[in-house]
Amino acid sequence: MLAVLLTSEGFDVQTARNGSEALARLDESRPSVILLDLMMPVMTGDEFRVRQLADPRYRDVPVICMTAAHDGRDRAQSLRADAYFQKPVDFDRLLGAVREHAR
Secondary structure: OOOHHHHHHHOOOOOOOOOOHHHHHHHHOOOOEEEOOOOOOOHHHHHHHHHHHHHHOOOOOOOOEEEEOOOOHHHHHHHHOOOEEEOOOOOOHHHHHHHHOOO
């Protein structure tokens, strides 16, 4: 749903089903911002972010974390996320954060 809404706002959106797929997609095209769900199958968002930060090619890509987990804010801060949203996400606020952080 977020992909459809962001596309309707003029963004070119790529999606991934899990953190492992997302890492592979980084090699295909460099995003201007990453919306990261911390609770993903196969590889968690936390693990993705650790690997992203370890890669000098992608460590400076801004990340906006989202989760329904009660400890999401603390996790996002420890992962040095650029922004954090608790699910359910207010789309207008998320859109503002995407616009602010997209490079």
